[in-house]
Amino acid sequence: MTTADPSATSSWLVVDHPLTSAAAEDLGRRPGKAIPDAVFGADDRRFGLLVGLVITLLAAITRFWDLTQPTDKGTPVFDEKHYVPQAWQVLTGGNWIEDNPAYGLVVHPPVGKWVLALGEAVFGYGPLGWRIMPALCGIGIVVMVYCVARRMARSTLVGAVAGLLAICDGVLFVQSRLGMLDIVQTFFVVAAFTALICDRDQMRRRLDTAYSDGIAHLSPYGPRFGFRWYRFTAGVMLGLACGTKWSGIYFVIAFTLMSLAFDVAARRAYGITRPWRGVAVRDVLPSTLSLAVMPVAIYLATFIPWFASETSVYRYQAQASTTGVLGWIPPAWRSLWHYQSGILKFHEGLTNSAGNHHPWESKPWTWPMGLRPMLYAIQTGPDRCGDGECSRVQMLIGTPAIWWFALPVLAWSLWSFVGRRDWRYGAALVGYGAAFAPWFANIDRQMYYFYATTMAPFLMILTALCLGDILHRAGHFPRRADGSPPDRQFLVVGFVAVYLALVIVNFAWLWPVLTGVPITREHWHAEIWLPSWA
Template sequence: MLSAPERSPDPLMPTLALVWLFLALALWQIQVPSIAYFDEVHYLPAARSMLEGGVWLNSEHPPLGKIILAIGIALFGDTPLGWRIFPALFSGLALFAFSRALWEASRSRFATLAYTWLLGTGFFLLVHARIAMLDGIMVGFFAVALWQCARAVRAPEEGRKRLIIAGLALGAAMATKWNAAPLAVVPGLTFFVVRLMAGRRRLLLSRRGGPVPGVSLLEAALWLGLLPLAVYAASFAPLLWASENPFGDRGLVAIQAMMLEMQQSVKEPHNYQSTWHQWLLNLRGIWYLYEEVDGAQRGVLLIGNPLTMLVGLAAVLWTGWAAVRHKRMDALAVYLLFILSLGFWIFAAKPIQFYYHYFLPSCFLLAALALALDELRDRGWPKVSYGVLVASAALFAFFFPILTAMRLKASGSFLTWAWIDGWR
């Protein structure tokens, strides 16, 4: 990033336009279905119980996401709008923040706008913007953390402020869902490695050198290490007002051990479970909804965009090559984030896994694709770059009815979109 040239003007306004378009689609008929569906049946009772100061439900997950769902219910009523408004807003925030992170890393206007387009039409973000699950909220917080870290490197004069915001966002992401935890250590670890490679005599206290000149390693440990942990710990404060505490008199550390045990205890096979091999090839989807509701047959299918999920794999390999061959730091960052976010699930001691665990890796895969399309465009292949963007939008439009629970013609309509057995 430090060596990336100033290549093009900031695409802030067109990025905002694309984000507002995405939010309009996410909020369109968000009250449909009017019933709780898929994992809403777990998270909504937990949010309601928090509002009532009652039993601490869904205790295998941290509390912040459910607190945010509860705030939505308090502000907009115990209705589908109240359930889903904050997942929609946080998903829009994720789209904006990821785009700004790539802009700070690459300084490429085309790559940034391509990424906004690809992420918005990549299926994952829209589906989770319209359901009261924790994933969209978690990804929103984590995207903000990456954006602020990238901005701290790009503009060291803002470094301290940006790292503080990043630390707050990292803590909030972990306090929403543990999926963010493996990547939450990456900013602090990166800071340490860069300073260590610089060979400073005063490793802990020196403020010279990258990644953020003016901030010592000791201070970075405060903002990127202790602050996220403090935010995470503070999220458990509602336990003080719960009428029944499922953790008993356990301390905070013991609570985490109990939560981990609960996460690993689900071993009964599930019809929708899948593996990371299937995620990579987009082979196993999840029907979040498929039933007659609100006077019509409706469905919500979670799969990745059939085009970009596959060509993005080649783009990920290219980012690894570009990082080594051309020392592209933006490509290196995207490549490592994809490998680390996917690698966690390869080795995680969670016996039953699902395609929605690929949410974060898919975001980095699409960032790799945006960088690769930018490279193709620069090398004289603009038709290929724009063709992928047009095809991504066309597939998004075709699948839109079963991404948003639109009215379908009949009970067998799902076959229109269920192209392979793993999507049925």
């Protein structure tokens, strides 16, 4: 094997067969299907940065506004009552791990509680302390949705639409204002997805350089690539997602397959003779190490404090048992296995048939359109509403102007991917499917609408891509004889503008029941649009 001349290509390329420069040039530029245009993201970087700053500012204003409300008389609400005290125990116990089963439901890995503990370390044990980090995660999600949609569509406008939808989505908004784990996991999932989209562009840029240099076809498998930092970053984020909640494993599987599909498509696009074999030889092992093995290693690494502590939950559960098939395994690892098995048993037993019912539970077929929201907090009594009765209500409601259009958006996205081979829709559908489809494996399990938090960013991206398609088609309408745009172009652009205005108005209307603002009982009843919301 001979390495390519450094003067001809970069250090990350290695070729397997020495050829003359003339032969290499002939292979690198052989006739056939045209290669893709060398466009990797939107080209208006300065304007894109300005729009991104505006999106970030709007996200910060909405997420930080009156962040300390509502509370249950100064204490956490709903599932905050589990994770907020556990985060405080992690922070104050001296071991960075839960060591008191009395806190209850120690059934999730520690990463999400570490994140909550960071806020509590700065602002103390109070609403601001346990909600500041989820708010920052929510802002980060909005920014990443803007960036990744902009990169996928090669359009700052489409990215801005996606960012606006993410700002105005009730699910992402409410979850960003509570000390729970779902928004933390969603942050890591979206970060992994963003990194893999960047990795896709980077690999195509490298292939384009190799093609231009005439060395792309020196091997029938295509060129080798060096270390892929974006893919490595995605693996780290997936490991942290699994270290927050077990459902991160679904994204590990889905994103690993998606990354390999990107590699196959890239090699095919640049005319590599054996793209599938090339991916099998060159990409499967490093992709598996980065996106599958490393998340497992990171997950286990999150339990280092558990191993180091003398008082962590179930730390010595298997200490006395040295017999049996697994007797050769060190007691600490058997205790960890017992701990993880107990978590699995807890989740398996959390079923309706076992008598576990909740008045606000929902099944996954209701999630795409948000037909069964979640009531987090409710307080009634006189409260700045004059002499009448007031209510502070906080509900997890997906903005209907977005979520009620989910089915046509998904249908168009599926058609665009299958019928038009539009990779952008396929990538976003992978993320949406990994967040949605696995929950159908056990319908009897007790489930809640907040499980759909990881679906929301991908729904925003898909909706923005659909609106981008509408605007793109409007731009190709034939002009009038005098060169002016046709009326139907104004109608289409107006339709998109009116829809986005409707989203903003809908979000503003729901604001009181998303934030727990004191409202009259009549106002609250006016916010309930469907019987299933009550």
